[in-house]
Amino acid sequence: MVAGNYIYMDNAATSCPKPKEVIDAVCHHLSTLSANPGRSAHSLSLEASRALFNARQTVADFFGAVNSRNIIFTLNVTEALNLAIYGILSRGDHVVTTSMEHNSVMRPLRHLESEGVIDLSVIPSHTDGSVDMDGVAKSVRPGKTRILAVNHASNVTGTIADIKALSDIKGKALLLVDAAQTAGCLPINLQGMGVDLLAFTGHKALLGPQGTGGLVISKGAEQIMPIKRGGTGSNSEFEQQPDFLPDRLESGTANGCGIAGLARGIEIIKALGIENIRSHEKKLTEIMLEGLKKIRRVRVYGPLDPDRQVAVVSINIEGMSPSDVGYALDRSFNICVRTGLHCAPSAHRTIGSFPQGTVRLSMGLYNTEDDVEKTIDALTWIAEHG
Numbered sequence: 001m002v003a004g005n006y007i008y009m010d011n012a013a014t015s016c017p018k019p020k021e022v023i024d025a026v027c028h029h030l031s032t033l034s035a036n037p038g039r040s041a042h043s044l045s046l047e048a049s050r051a052l053f054n055a056r057q058t059v060a061d062f063f064g065a066v067n068s069r070n071i072i073f074t075l076n077v078t079e080a081l082n083l084a085i086y087g088i089l090s091r092g093d094h095v096v097t098t099s100m101e102h103n104s105v106m107r108p109l110r111h112l113e114s115e116g117v118i119d120l121s122v123i124p125s126h127t128d129g130s131v132d133m134d135g136v137a138k139s140v141r142p143g144k145t146r147i148l149a150v151n152h153a154s155n156v157t158g159t160i161a162d163i164k165a166l167s168d169i170k171g172k173a174l175l176l177v178d179a180a181q182t183a184g185c186l187p188i189n190l191q192g193m194g195v196d197l198l199a200f201t202g203h204k205a206l207l208g209p210q211g212t213g214g215l216v217i218s219k220g221a222e223q224i225m226p227i228k229r230g231g232t233g234s235n236s237e238f239e240q241q242p243d244f245l246p247d248r249l250e251s252g253t254a255n256g257c258g259i260a261g262l263a264r265g266i267e268i269i270k271a272l273g274i275e276n277i278r279s280h281e282k283k284l285t286e287i288m289l290e291g292l293k294k295i296r297r298v299r300v301y302g303p304l305d306p307d308r309q310v311a312v313v314s315i316n317i318e319g320m321s322p323s324d325v326g327y328a329l330d331r332s333f334n335i336c337v338r339t340g341l342h343c344a345p346s347a348h349r350t351i352g353s354f355p356q357g358t359v360r361l362s363m364g365l366y367n368t369e370d371d372v373e374k375t376i377d378a379l380t381w382i383a384e385h386g
């Protein structure tokens with residue numbers, strides 16, 4: 001879809017445009033449901049509480065959570081990952097992760113490592129971005145590894161990880177999945193996939209507004225501690241944080257209008273069918289990969305296989321910097337892409353594109369085959385003319 005006069009190929013950063021129904025849900029919430037949920041007993045507050053409860057239920061159903069109480073709303077996946085990491089880990093714990101992780105996983109883990117709190121094993125992934133399953137299996141220390149943290153799909157190469165297989169080799173560690181690039185475009189079921197903690201962001205494939213996201217907590221990970229404490233509207237007679245979910249982990253007034261938009265985004269996805277969304281994005285990826293193959297001087301990273309990746313394709317044009325290519329796409333062709341390191345320096349070291357990074361073409365629900373063909377034509381021109 002053309003957003004204004006632009007072809008938007010930056011859905012891995014955030015989806016754009018947002019569906020009208022999502023915008024309407026945000027506006028409706030702002031204009032009619034803006035009382036504070038869970039704080040007062042008057043009718044408007046109760047209505048706002050109901051809206052928040054319904055949204056929590058929508059998210060719980062969508063991800064196959066045990067209970068809607070086990071959905072913790074956050075500002076984004078970064079906050080959800082920080083909650084999982086700082087809320088679970090304590091001194092002496094061992095953590096296993098991969099070299100393809102985003103800084104939203106890597107930085108909190110490196111921080112805890114540098115403070116001497118955890119022992120961290122970062123397992124180098126393969127150059128196509130796939131997880132070294134043997135390496136992970138060998139690194140898990142029985143009784144010592146507390147978290148195995150992996151992304152469901154890389155934001156650099158789109159490579160999809162086999163979460164069920166990782167669950168089978170994690171032992172007693174908690175499997176923490178960063179679903180930033182998959183929630184809304186790949187089916188996810190917490191119990192079926194053996195995920196203990198699922199961190200998601202609302203503003204990418206879930207089609208919601210920025211400032212939304214959450215952590216889905218399985219039964220076995222319910223002991224997670226809060227990283228912030230404060231008003232919850234419950235147990236107000238106590239100066240201690242309530243110990244029940246979701247209040248233990250959710251303090252302060254929620255982003256009610258944003259969450260209403262997120263719930264509407266999920267309803268749109270459910271109505272369309274996530275398998276249909278996946279087929280559409282697979283088709284776009286296939287056309288993109290086929291077209292890129294024909295352009296001389298273009299190097300494509302990742303699995304080069306629509307079955308093994310989400311609709312994220314990283315490339316470079318020989319002799320040009322990623323930012324020059326991105327600039328030309330934007331200024332001469334009105335095509336929006338992201339260039340550089342995509343907040344994942346270690347992933348670029350893994351695939352061999354550090355320090356310059358790549359040009360990332362990321363497609364979404366509203367992109368068309370025509371968008372992809374126009375992007376290929378533009379890249380062909382840029383590769384020929386510089």
Ligand SMILES: Cc1ncc(COP(=O)(O)O)c(C=O)c1O
Nearest residue numbers: 076077078102104151155180201
């Ligand atoms: C794999 C991955 N993890 C984490 C993030 C951070 O997302 P957010 O800015 O919504 O917290 C992103 C987004 O770019 C991502 O792709």
